[in-house]
Amino acid sequence: MAGFKKSPWIIHYDASSCNGCDIETLACLTPLFDVERLGVVNTGNPKHADIFVVTGAVNEQSKSVIRNLYEQMPEPKVVVAVGACASTGGIFRQCYNICGGVDCVIPVDVYVPGCAARPEAIIDGVVRAVGVLEERHRAMAQIGDRIDQTQYLRAEKSDAPQILALQYVAYQPDAQVYGEANVPPLQQTLEELERDFERMVFVKAEVNGRLIGSARGCANRQAAELSRVMVHPYFQGRGIGHLLLTKIELAFPGVQSLQIVIGNKSEQNLRWLQRQGYQAVQTEPSTPATTTVHLHKECK
Numbered sequence: 001m002a003g004f005k006k007s008p009w010i011i012h013y014d015a016s017s018c019n020g021c022d023i024e025t026l027a028c029l030t031p032l033f034d035v036e037r038l039g040v041v042n043t044g045n046p047k048h049a050d051i052f053v054v055t056g057a058v059n060e061q062s063k064s065v066i067r068n069l070y071e072q073m074p075e076p077k078v079v080v081a082v083g084a085c086a087s088t089g090g091i092f093r094q095c096y097n098i099c100g101g102v103d104c105v106i107p108v109d110v111y112v113p114g115c116a117a118r119p120e121a122i123i124d125g126v127v128r129a130v131g132v133l134e135e136r137h138r139a140m141a142q143i144g145d146r147i148d149q150t151q152y153l154r155a156e157k158s159d160a161p162q163i164l165a166l167q168y169v170a171y172q173p174d175a176q177v178y179g180e181a182n183v184p185p186l187q188q189t190l191e192e193l194e195r196d197f198e199r200m201v202f203v204k205a206e207v208n209g210r211l212i213g214s215a216r217g218c219a220n221r222q223a224a225e226l227s228r229v230m231v232h233p234y235f236q237g238r239g240i241g242h243l244l245l246t247k248i249e250l251a252f253p254g255v256q257s258l259q260i261v262i263g264n265k266s267e268q269n270l271r272w273l274q275r276q277g278y279q280a281v282q283t284e285p286s287t288p289a290t291t292t293v294h295l296h297k298e299c300k
């Protein structure tokens with residue numbers, strides 16, 4: 001670990017464990033294992049953390065907390081599921097209030113087995129997480145250096161796995177606002193997305209073969225319905241969304257108008273679409289808690 005360029009800062013959250021894995025996690029900080037001597041810092045602030053260590057199975061109450069903490073962590077970040085419960089739900093898997101392991105809410109990078117997971121295994125999991133983190137830092141930096149070489153291309157069905165992975169990351173803030181069950185992009189399966197390729201046009205933003213943005217749309221008589229204009233959170237704010245939107249708009253040259261439907265709580269997206277020339281023309285309730293806003297743009 002002496003070769004690490006940056007000390008890994010971790011944040012630990014107990015999703016609903018029996019405390020066994022928590023005690024072992026805390027044991028890593030005690031003088032016997034003393035991970036702090038290796039530079040591993042246990043921070044209480046997700047905004048400072050690189051590695052998210054979760055113990056215990058995920059229940060209905062811990063779901064939103066996990067998502068909230070994950071959302072606040074800066075990119076790139078790595079998630080470590082410690083113990084059988086955090087990995088799969090473990091012995092609590094069949095309980096009425098358990099939805100499963102951590103990967104039922106957020107993407108997990110490293111799984112540490114055991115019930116309870118031993119401190120040596122937890123430290124090994126953190127070391128692996130540091131490897132993933134460094135790899136991610138390198139990849140992001142390489143893409144960042146070549147961001148001016150971004151290509152905007154038609155996406156093929158073979159891009160579906162990458163698009164779905166991006167969709168899962170890009171829509172985490174919406175899950176925070178609306179609740180996971182109300183965010184269809186997070187519920188979509190690979191098969192459904194592949195089927196969408198039969199009726200929709202997809203475009204992608206790609207740097208050096210890595211997909212960092214996507215948008216889709218389909219023509220409906222004289223109008224085209226556009227949706228899921230998304231950019232990886234690490235690369236947002238660089239004009240990629242604007243170029244993706246332009247590209248997908250140009251994919252429907254014969255239509256008279258363009259339409260986009262979004263949730264009323266996506267205020268930032270709403271303002272951004274209005275800056276791109278879209279006007280809100282209609283609202284309608286979609287769930288008891290949310291309303292959808294229909295945006296419209298005339299084609300010249």
Ligand code: SF4
Nearest residue numbers: 017020083085115116
């Ligand atoms: S894996 Fe075992 S020790 Fe860890 S939280 Fe689950 S039941 Fe407890």
